[in-house]
Amino acid sequence: MSSTTVAVGSPLRALTRTETRLLLRERAGLIWGLGFPPVLLIILGALGGKKPDKDLDGLTLAATYVPIVIAFSLAMLALNVMPVLLATYRERGVLRRMSTTPVPPSRLLAAQLLINLAVAVITTVVVLLIARAAFDVGLPRQAGGFLLAFLLAAAGLFAIGLTIASLAASGKVANAAGALTFFPMMFFAGLWVPRAVMPDALRHVSDYTPMGAAVQALQDSARDHFPGALHLGVLAVYAVGFSVAAIRLFRWE
Amino acid sequence: MPVIEVTNLRKRYRGNEAVRDVSFSVEAGEIFGILGPNGAGKTTTVECLAGLRRADDGRIRVLGLDPQHDREQLRQVLGIQLQESELPANIQVDEALELYSSFYPDPADWRSLRDTLGLAAKRDTRYSKLSGGRKQRLSIALALVGNPQIAVLDELTTGLDPVARRETWDLIEHIRERGVTIVLVTHFMQEAEHLCDRVAVIDSGRVVAIDSPGGLVNRVNAEQRLRFYPSAELDDRLLTDLPQITAVARHGRQVLVTGTGDVLGAVTSVLARAGIVAEQLRIEQASLDDAFIALTGQEIS
Numbered sequence: 001m002s003s004t005t006v007a008v009g010s011p012l013r014a015l016t017r018t019e020t021r022l023l024l025r026e027r028a029g030l031i032w033g034l035g036f037p038p039v040l041l042i043i044l045g046a047l048g049g050k051k052p053d054k055d056l057d058g059l060t061l062a063a064t065y066v067p068i069v070i071a072f073s074l075a076m077l078a079l080n081v082m083p084v085l086l087a088t089y090r091e092r093g094v095l096r097r098m099s100t101t102p103v104p105p106s107r108l109l110a111a112q113l114l115i116n117l118a119v120a121v122i123t124t125v126v127v128l129l130i131a132r133a134a135f136d137v138g139l140p141r142q143a144g145g146f147l148l149a150f151l152l153a154a155a156g157l158f159a160i161g162l163t164i165a166s167l168a169a170s171g172k173v174a175n176a177a178g179a180l181t182f183f184p185m186m187f188f189a190g191l192w193v194p195r196a197v198m199p200d201a202l203r204h205v206s207d208y209t210p211m212g213a214a215v216q217a218l219q220d221s222a223r224d225h226f227p228g229a230l231h232l233g234v235l236a237v238y239a240v241g242f243s244v245a246a247i248r249l250f251r252w253e
Numbered sequence: 254m255p256v257i258e259v260t261n262l263r264k265r266y267r268g269n270e271a272v273r274d275v276s277f278s279v280e281a282g283e284i285f286g287i288l289g290p291n292g293a294g295k296t297t298t299v300e301c302l303a304g305l306r307r308a309d310d311g312r313i314r315v316l317g318l319d320p321q322h323d324r325e326q327l328r329q330v331l332g333i334q335l336q337e338s339e340l341p342a343n344i345q346v347d348e349a350l351e352l353y354s355s356f357y358p359d360p361a362d363w364r365s366l367r368d369t370l371g372l373a374a375k376r377d378t379r380y381s382k383l384s385g386g387r388k389q390r391l392s393i394a395l396a397l398v399g400n401p402q403i404a405v406l407d408e409l410t411t412g413l414d415p416v417a418r419r420e421t422w423d424l425i426e427h428i429r430e431r432g433v434t435i436v437l438v439t440h441f442m443q444e445a446e447h448l449c450d451r452v453a454v455i456d457s458g459r460v461v462a463i464d465s466p467g468g469l470v471n472r473v474n475a476e477q478r479l480r481f482y483p484s485a486e487l488d489d490r491l492l493t494d495l496p497q498i499t500a501v502a503r504h505g506r507q508v509l510v511t512g513t514g515d516v517l518g519a520v521t522s523v524l525a526r527a528g529i530v531a532e533q534l535r536i537e538q539a540s541l542d543d544a545f546i547a548l549t550g551q552e553i554s
Contacts, residue, residue, distance in 0.1 A: 014355035018348055025343045093338035100303065100335065101399065102328040103356040 011103040015111040023115060029081035033116070034123050036076070037069040038130050045135040057196045059223075062135035064194050066127060067218035071153065071189050071211050073123040077116040078157035079185070080178040083164040086112065088171030096253040105252050109162075117154060124150065138222075145221035152235035153214035159242030160210065166249035188212040195219075207231065210238045256281045256403060256434050257302060262311035264297050271297040273458035275311075279403075284425065284435045286449035286466075288442075290549065294458040295438045296336065299405050302436075303333045316402060329357060332401035334392045336408050342381035346372050346391060349380065350398060357399035370394045370424065386417030390424070397428065404428065407438040422447055442541045452541075456549040466541050473544040479510040479520055481531035491527060495519045 023029055041062065048061020056064045086109065089095050098105040131137035140146035164181065168174035187193075189211035195203055206212030213234040217227035255278035264272040272294040279285040287295045300306040302313050304320030304327050313320050318327045340349055350367055354360035367373060370390045375383060383391065389409060396404050406425070410418040425448055429435055439445055445452050446466045454462045454469070462469055476499075487508065489501045497519045498512040510520055517536060524531055 011356050014352050018344065018352045021348065022341055022343050089341070092340075093335065094341060096335060097338035097340070097395070099305065100328065100333045100338075100396075101353065101356040102325060102358075 012107050012111060015103075015108055016114055019108070019111045020115055023119075029077070029085075030119070033073050033077040033081055033119050034126075037073040037123050038126050040072070041065055041069045041127055041130060042134065045131070050136055055197055056194060059196075060135060060137065062131055063137045063222070064190075064196065064219075066131045066137055066222065067215045068190055068194070069127055070120075070124050070150070070218060071214045072186065072191065073127075074120050074154055074157050074214070075182055075185055075189075075211060077120055078154070078161035079164065079182045080161075080175070082112055082116050082158070083161045083168060083174040083178050084171050086162075086165040087168040087174035090165075090251065090253060091170045093253070099252055113158060116158070120154060140218075140222045141224040142221035142226055145226040146218060149214065149217035149221055149227045149232065149235070152232055152239060153210070153217070156210045156214070156235045156238035156242065159239050159246055162246035163242050163249060166246050166251065185209060185211040189215045208234055210235060254281065255279060256316055257285075257436070258312070258314045259298070259302060260312040262298060262301060262313065263309045264294075264301055264306065265309055270458055272301070272308075275453075275455060275458070275460050277453045277460060277463055279434060279436060281434055282429065282432060283450045284429055284437055284448050286445040286452035287436065287438045287455060288440065288445050288452050288545070289455035290440060293455045295440075295455055296407055298455070299333070299407060299436060299438055303331060303405055304328070305333075329359075329399060330401055331403045331405065332396035332399055333405040334389075334396040334407060334409065336411075338392070339388075340380040340391070343379050345377050345379055346383070347376045349391065350394060353395045354398045359400055361398055361400045363394070363398050366394050366398060369427070371420075384417075386413050386420070389413065389417075389421060393421075393424065393428075397433070401433065403434045403436065405436045405438070408440070409437065410439075410441065410444060418444075442545060446541045454545065454548050461548045469544045469548070470539050470541055473539060473547040476511060476513055476539060477516045478537040479508075479512075479516055479531075479534065480537070481508055481534040482506055483508060483524070484530040484532055485528070487524075487527070487529055491523050492520065495523065 044065045045060075045062035050060055052058045052060055089108070095105040095108065098108060128139055132139055160181065161178070164174055164177045168177055188206040188209040190198065190206070195206055195212065195216060198206060207216070207230060213231040217231040217235065220227045220231070257279040259278070260276050262272050262275040263270075275294065275298050277285075287298060289295050297306065301308045302315055302320055304324045307321055315327055316330055318330075320327050346367065350363040354363040367376065370393060372387065372390055372394065375387055380388070380391070393406065393409070396406065409425075410421050413421065422444065425435060425437070437444070437448060449466060451463060451465055452469060453460050462472070464472060492498050492501045492510055495512070497514045497516050498510055500511040502509045502511075510516065512519075521531065
C-alpha cells in the first residue's frame with residue numbers, strides 16, 4: 001500500500017483514493033455494478049444468437065439488451081451500492097466524525113459520486129466492447145446523443161439514490177428501499193420483457209419512468225437517432241427534482 | 254489567560270432544555286473535566302463549543318474564536334473525539350490516519366502519533382477488527398492528528414476494561430505534556446479524580462460547582478471515619494472527650510469513630526497511652542462520589 005507516500009494532495013483526492021480502496025476491499029458493489037452486467041449480456045447474447053428479431057424492432061437479443069444492462073449497472077450502483085454505504089456511514093457516525101474536521105462531509109459524498117460514476121463508465125465501455133466483439137453489435141452511432149443520455153440517466157438515478165440515502169435511517173433500511181425501487185424500475189427498463197414487446201399501454205408508462213426513458217434514449221442513439229426530447233426531458237426532470245429533494249432532505253447525522 | 258470561555262450557555266431541543274445555564278472557563282494547558290450524570294447536558298455543551306451545534310443563547314469563545322462564526326478556523330485548532338463516531342469497517346489504521354491528516358493544513362506526523370498511541374503493531378488492521386481500547390486510541394489519534402491546541406474527549410473510557418482505561422489515562426497525561434489543553438467529558442468519578450486539574454459539575458443543564466477534585470471533596474464533607482478492632486476493652490469516653498471526635502459507635506467488637514480534622518492522630522495517641530492496639534484500622538474519607546451526591550442529590554451511574 002502507499003503508506004510510504006509523503007504528499008497527500010487535496011482532501012477530495014485522498015478521500016477518493018481511500019473510498020476506492022474500500023470499494024475494492026468490499027467487493028459486493030463491484031460484483032453487482034461491474035461484474036454482473038457483462039455476464040448477463042453474454043448469457044442473453046449467446047441465447048439469442050446473431051439473427052435480428054422482427055419482434056425486437058429488427059434488433060438481435062444482444063443489441064436489445066446492451067442499453068438494459070448499462071441501465072442495470074447504473075441503477076445497481078446508484079440505488080443500492082451508494083445509498084447503503086452513505087446510510088451506513090451516517091448511522092455509524094462516520095459523517096459526524098468528518099464534520100469535526102476542516103473538511104466537510106459533503107466531500108465524502110462527492111468522492112462517492114465520482115467513484116460510482118467511474119465504475120458505471122467502465123462497465124458501459126466493457127459492455128459495448130463485448131457486444132461488438134462477441135455479438136456484432138455496433139458501437140453507438142450517435143456518440144454525442146449516447147453520452148448525453150448516459151449522463152442524464154446517471155444524474156437522475158444518482159439523485160434518486162441520494163434521496164433514498166437521505167430518508168433511510170440505517171444501512172438496512174437503505175438496502176430494502178433500494179431493492180424496492182430497483183426491481184420495479186428494472187421491470188420498466190425491460191429487463192424481463194423488453195420495451196419492444198411490451199403492450200402499448202405498458203410502454204407508455206415505461207416512457208415516464210427513469211429507467212424506461214434511459215433505455216430508450218440509449219437505444220435510439222445506438223441506432224443513429226438522436227434521443228427523443230420526451231425521454232431526455234423525463235430524465236432531466238427526475239435529475240432536477242430528486243436533486244432538490246436530496247439537497248433538502250440529506251442529514252449528516 | 255483562558256483558552257475557552259463559556260458564558261450563560263443555553264440550548265434546547267424541541268421543548269426539552271438540555272443546557273439551561275452553563276458558564277466556565279478553561280486555562281491553557283489544563284485538563285478540565287465536565288462531570289455529570291447521563292442527560293445532564295455535558296455532550297451538548299461540548300458540541301456547542303466545538304461549533305457542531307448552535308447555542309440558543311450565551312457566549313462562547315475558543316481561542317478567541319466564535320464557534321459558529323469561525324467554524325473553519327476553529328476546526329483547525331480544536332480536535333474532538335465524539336461518542337459513537339465510527340470509521341468505515343474496512344479502513345486500516347494507517348489509512349485512516351493518513352486520510353485524516355490530509356484534512357488539515359499543518360498536520361502532526363501521523364506515523365509518530367500512531368506509535369505514541371501504541372498502534373504501530375496494528376497499522377494494517379481494519380477498524381472492525383480492533384478491540385474497543387484500540388478503537389478509542391485511534392479515535393484519540395484522529396482528534397490529535399491536526400495538531401490541535403485544544404482536544405475535547407467525550408466519554409473516552411466508557412466500555413473499556415480497567416487495564417485499557419488505565420492505559421488511556423496515562424496517554425491523556427502524556428498528551429497534556431505536549432502542551433495540549435484537554436476538555437474531558439466524563440461521568441466516571443475515578444477518571445475525573447485521577448486526571449482533572451479542575452472539574453465543572455453539571456446537573457440538569459446547570460453548573461453546580463467548579464473546583465479541583467480535592468476542593469470539591471473538602472467543600473462538601475470534611476468528615477472522616479475510622480474503623481478498627483481494639484485489642485483490649487476500650488472506654489468510649491476516652492474517644493468522645495477528644496475535640497476532633499463527633500461520634501463513636503460500635504458494631505459488635507468493631508469501633509466506628511466519626512470526626513473532623515486530624516482524627517487519626519488524635520485517636521492513635523489516645524489508644525497508645527491506654528496501651529491498646531487498633532487492629533485492622535481503616536480510614537474512610539469522603540470521595541468525589543460523596544461530593545457529587547451531595548452536590549446533585551443523586552448517584553452518578
